[in-house]
Amino acid sequence: MSGRDVGGAGDVGGVGATPPLLPGTWRRPVLGVLGGMGPAATVSFLDALVRATPADRDQDHIDTVVLGHATTPDRTARLLDLSQPDPTPYLMGDLELLARLGAACAVIACNTAHAFLPRELPLPLLSLVRVGAEAAVERAREYAAGRQPGVRVLATDGTLLSRVYQEALTDLGAEALLPPEDGQRAVMAMIYDGVKAGLDVPGDDFLALLERLRGDADAVLLGCTELSVLAGQAGERLPRYAVDAQAALVARVVAEVG
Structure with missing residues (x-):
């Protein structure tokens, strides 16, 4: 099993799609990382990814776009109290941005955030x-x-x-x-x-x-x-x-x- 949650990507990468914003110097595929939830956890994920990647030089690593959106509303607070701010628009907006930039797939460095994701996403997600x-x-x-x-x-x-x-x-x-x-x-x-x-x-x-x-x-x-x-x-x-x-x-x- 791949662990992917594949959402509809709209026009991103499809016929008639707007070209990705990342220049052609970026090696594909590009990984999108939605983090900041919290910041230390995002650093931990990136550190683990670097250490786990077989590489003899910088250029052997995965090209990665990281969004450290620390001001995303607290996920647990919202689940426990619906009067608290909803993180869903933040999450979806950030996934759309990663898709627009040209990420081939994304990960979200927060477990609780996955509770807010709809079935259709702007790009494929490797689900934590x-x-x-x-x-x-x-x-x-x-x-x-x-x-x-x-x-x-x-x-x-x-x-x-x-x-x-x-x-x-x-x-x-x-x-x-x-x-x-x-x-x-x-x-x-x-x-x-x-x-x-x-x-x-x-x-x-x-x-x-x-x-x-x-x-x-x-x-x-x-x-x-x-x-x-x-x-x-x-x-x-x-x-x-x-x-x-x-x-x-x-x-x-x-x-x-x-």
Whole structure:
């Protein structure tokens, strides 16, 4: 499975389409990255992409257009309270801009943002949620011994409320398991009071939380890009049962775009 959510691209790249704004010096295909949600998570994605790309020189890397739209309204806030600003026009406007620039496909460096995407998009999307779910189910099957695999989802309140991961995991034949209330509060604190606030989260605390919340799950899915930041900091200490959705997306980008 490709992990692509292919939307209608309108006239971008089609018959009678307006030529892309990127000059001919850009090697195709160009990857569009919609980030800024949050900024540290976007930097983490780009760093992981550079390190994962087989390259002996600058010119071997993927040509990438990055939109760091940090002022996009908070996705979880909107999902929890419909009176809060809607990020959908920001997301769609930015995807349209990436398509207009000439990106062949896009990624969004934010899990919760995927809850706001309509079916039709301005350009093909490599879905962080779908790719992450696929990787988590594959890992969980290593521990499931032939039974239905269970995947514990660690994500923002908004992502869990939107059910994007629960639906993706169910579609792939796995059981989606959520943290208990106190565990979810701890996850949110690490995301918002830690990484998003620019504060250090001790690696031992992060790893201890993973172990506590795993419970009887076969795998733990890190479904928030701030958790991906912590996973990157953990490095080889990250347990094998923990699957970082962002790392899975990076691997897919290198395989399909690089």
